[in-house]
Amino acid sequence: MEKKNEGASPADPTTPEAIGYKPLYAQVRDRLMRRLVEGEWLPGMLLPSEIELARQLNVSQGTVRKALDSMTADNLLMRRQGRGTYVAEPEESRILFQFFRLSPDQGTPSFPDSRVLSTGHAKPTPTETEALRLEKGDRVFRIERIRSLSDQPILIETITLPARRFPDFDHLTIIPNNLYRLYSERWGITIASAEERLKAIAASARDAAKLGCDTGEPLLLISRVARDLENRPVELRWSRCITREIHYAVNLR
Structure with missing residues (x-):
């Protein structure tokens, strides 16, 4: 079962990157989706590493990977072997x-x-x-x-x-x-x-x-x-x- 709290300290719920009380990977997906919606991540852009995203969101790398896998399954992201994860382009x-x-x-x-x-x-x-x-x-x-x-x-x-x-x-x-x-x-x-x-x-x-x-x-x-x-x-x-x-x-x- 996925834990609700990970890392040394929980994220401040008043900050933009705070994680709430939904299933953790779903909350991470929500936060990453906002970066797409707000244009912070553009089509074709290389995403930060899983380790860096985990650090930003104060969750485990495994939780980030699960969120990214969900977005990849929905064709929002693309995995490129040996190169990283990119925002999908509507090719x-x-x-x-x-x-x-x-x-x-x-x-x-x-x-x-x-x-x-x-x-x-x-x-x-x-x-x-x-x-x-x-x-x-x-x-x-x-x-x-x-x-x-x-x-x-x-x-x-x-x-x-x-x-x-x-x-x-x-x-x-x-x-x-x-x-x-x-x-x-x-x-x-x-x-x-x-x-x-x-x-x-x-x-x-x-x-x-x-x-x-x-x-x-x-x-x-x-x-x-x-x-x-x-x-x-x-x-x-x-x-x-x-x-x-x-x-x-x-x-x-």
Whole structure:
């Protein structure tokens, strides 16, 4: 059983690094998470050693290791053999398997290309207001893009962002394929988790024209709310997907 108190003296509970009365490794994780949220630790940064973190928090090295292991399992940190622990970057290989669940029926999964169809500010719909927890008077920024695998369109996305959290988004001359990396590098917003819902729909005439399918053809609608490190919703994404040669894959453990 993990001990509540470690080290020569307990941390002062009035200090920023104080450890409270939760399970100790969970409290250490909470403190380390604050460093991510507040931008003290940035993507790609090398963390202090376990020994140094244990000294800072007045806990054992084993407790720190357990907290770091938990954060690594959640893809927030990366272990590099012989080099240390780093803040994870939202690189395409990680996002491919963590946040993109569409795979070809045959062949190796790959990250799709994107082409932006339209962008702009707008008044939020009731659905967007609820999903993103917007306040009265808030505006949103919408992106519509088509995504392809091997030059074959597979889905259309409508992405909605709270404008106050992404100032100057409309000033970008190029919107990159990897939006989650953009959120992290430009606005310091790390996507830590997402909730998705799946539903079968019929292709509208507009979507059918863009995807090269028949109006009324069955599509898979994926609605996603992506959340930051503090579990606040930061993106609502609607994807309408052709599933002739692809499928939605998830591992249940």
